Amino acid sequence: MQIFGSNELIEDVHKRELCIGCGACVDLCPYFKNFKGKTSQLFPCTLEQGRCYAYCPKAEVDLNELTRKTRGVDYDGSPLGSYRAVLAARARNNMPKVDVQGGGTVTALMTFAMRSGLIDAAVLTDRQSLTPVARLVTDWENIGNYATSKFMAAPTISALNLAVREGYRRIGVVGTPCQMTAVAQMRSNPFGKEEHSVPVSLTIGLFCNWSLDTRLLTDHLSKKLDLAGIRKMDIPPPPANTMVLETDNGRVEVALSDIKPLIPHTCFICMDLTSEFADLALGMFEGKPGWNTMIVRSDTGAQIVDQARKEGFIETADFPAANLKHLSKAAADKKDRSLRTLLRRELINNENGRRAAVRIPPEVIKNILK
Ligand SMILES: Cc1cc2nc3c(=O)[nH]c(=O)nc-3n(C[C@H](O)[C@H](O)[C@H](O)COP(=O)(O)OP(=O)(O)OC[C@H]3O[C@@H](n4cnc5c(N)ncnc54)[C@H](O)[C@@H]3O)c2cc1C
Ligand code: SF4
Ligand code: SF4
Numbered sequence: 001m002q003i004f005g006s007n008e009l010i011e012d013v014h015k016r017e018l019c020i021g022c023g024a025c026v027d028l029c030p031y032f033k034n035f036k037g038k039t040s041q042l043f044p045c046t047l048e049q050g051r052c053y054a055y056c057p058k059a060e061v062d063l064n065e066l067t068r069k070t071r072g073v074d075y076d077g078s079p080l081g082s083y084r085a086v087l088a089a090r091a092r093n094n095m096p097k098v099d100v101q102g103g104g105t106v107t108a109l110m111t112f113a114m115r116s117g118l119i120d121a122a123v124l125t126d127r128q129s130l131t132p133v134a135r136l137v138t139d140w141e142n143i144g145n146y147a148t149s150k151f152m153a154a155p156t157i158s159a160l161n162l163a164v165r166e167g168y169r170r171i172g173v174v175g176t177p178c179q180m181t182a183v184a185q186m187r188s189n190p191f192g193k194e195e196h197s198v199p200v201s202l203t204i205g206l207f208c209n210w211s212l213d214t215r216l217l218t219d220h221l222s223k224k225l226d227l228a229g230i231r232k233m234d235i236p237p238p239p240a241n242t243m244v245l246e247t248d249n250g251r252v253e254v255a256l257s258d259i260k261p262l263i264p265h266t267c268f269i270c271m272d273l274t275s276e277f278a279d280l281a282l283g284m285f286e287g288k289p290g291w292n293t294m295i296v297r298s299d300t301g302a303q304i305v306d307q308a309r310k311e312g313f314i315e316t317a318d319f320p321a322a323n324l325k326h327l328s329k330a331a332a333d334k335k336d337r338s339l340r341t342l343l344r345r346e347l348i349n350n351e352n353g354r355r356a357a358v359r360i361p362p363e364v365i366k367n368i369l370k
Contacts, residue, residue, distance in 0.1 A: 001190055002060040002355065006031065006045045009053045012355050014041075016347070018058040018266045020211070022175075023134055023155030024182035025052035027162060034155035036131050037214030054190040055157075057181035058266060062359040066181070069188045070277050071297075077364040079331035080295060081276030084302060086324055087316045088285055089294040094312035098144030099232065102284045103292035105314055106204055107147040109280065110172055112313040113304055114140035119172035119201050123159040125150055129227045130218045134159035136166070148232055151243070153211040153264060157182050160198065170201040177272035180205040184277035202300060205275020207283030207293070209267075209334060216262040221245075225252050237286040269347060269357060271338045271368075273331040280305065286323065293319060293327065335368050 090103030132154030
């Protein structure tokens with residue numbers, strides 16, 4: 001893994017417009033802050049190597065090295081990454097009733113994980129008006145307050161930096177694939193220093209095809225509605241082609257063609273649809289409202305699913321083969337599309353001194369491109 005400092009982070013990530021504002025570099029030091037979805041450096045720093053660069057999911061990410069560290073296998077570019085099982089899942093009776101996005105599996109699993117002592121803190125995402133906000137939650141009763149999807153890129157991982165600073169030792173994190181990549185890099189302790197240890201016990205990743213730029217979306221929607229009155233947002237599966245906002249004054253639909261120009265460019269170089277570095281990955285179950293698709297990737301993930309099922313927090317069912325084929329195709333398409341953009345923009349496996357956003361073995365590139 002190549003590690004540089006904050007000057008290179010600005011050159012490689014901010015100036016190339018690759019920053020997704022994940023929050024991994026925020027509040028590590030006094031210099032990087034996030035305001036309304038944008039991460040900025042307040043003052044220059046002269047360190048030649050920093051955790052800001054090492055943790056960033058958009059700078060010199062060596063997917064083979066990271067997959068070996070996380071899963072013990074090579075990165076092979078397969079559409080869904082390495083996994084043990086794909087299931088249908090939803091929250092069950094023992095889970096307190098809260099408003100959730102799909103089946104509520106994420107909230108049920110995080111609540112169960114904290115109630116049972118697997119985690120002592122949860123890193124979640126809240127929303128103030130349209131601005132997504134990182135939250136550190138330490139009471140299981142409060143986890144449900146931060147359910148539902150905020151479809152804007154969020155600085156969630158800054159709350160993990162806060163949790164580490166506050167001394168939590170068994171942290172659970174929910175986040176998008178880019179955030180899960182950052183967390184995997186943090187857990188790998190790139191500098192090998194005891195004081196840099198990031199004690200994460202559970203990661204629940206979300207599926208994500210793209211997110212929206214908070215500032216652009218705020219400008220766009222503030223012309224149409226009162227942002228403070230938004231209660232919930234949803235992007236129903238095709239053929240809906242809309243974003244649906246539930247507001248104090250009723251339901252508002254916005255055409256996807258109007259909001260797609262608000263997707264940050266960096267989402268178009270992102271090859272991960274299904275949070276390949278998480279213990280568990282959750283998405284919607286297309287065609288079965290009230291259920292989630294759940295990918296079980298690790299021992300930790302399998303154990304928590306098993307226990308939560310036994311304790312009546314979630315239920316699971318078989319995931320139909322036709323849906324799995326559809327999901328794999330969507331994931332393969334995202335990899336293919338993004339890899340082509342990475343190649344076109346010369347952001348992958350660069351030699352000759354130009355630093356890369358992503359590194360993967362050349363033979364894997366051939367496997368991904370159809
Ligand atoms: C930007 C974005 C894009 C998505 N795209 C897809 C997609 O293309 N296909 C698909 O199947 N699913 C997608 N999802 C996931 C989906 O919307 C649900 O989050 C997922 O199915 C889990 O449902 P649930 O009912 O278990 O979630 P809930 O129990 O309601 O919990 C949702 C969790 O997500 C966290 N969260 C909310 N917003 C964010 C955010 N911006 N960043 C990080 N964490 C957040 C909350 O803290 C909460 O813990 C996306 C989610 C996001 C945030
Ligand atoms: S770590 Fe996240 S917030 Fe920081 S520069 Fe990288 S993408 Fe942006
Ligand atoms: S598409 Fe990728 S970079 Fe964009 S928000 Fe989703 S996971 Fe992050």
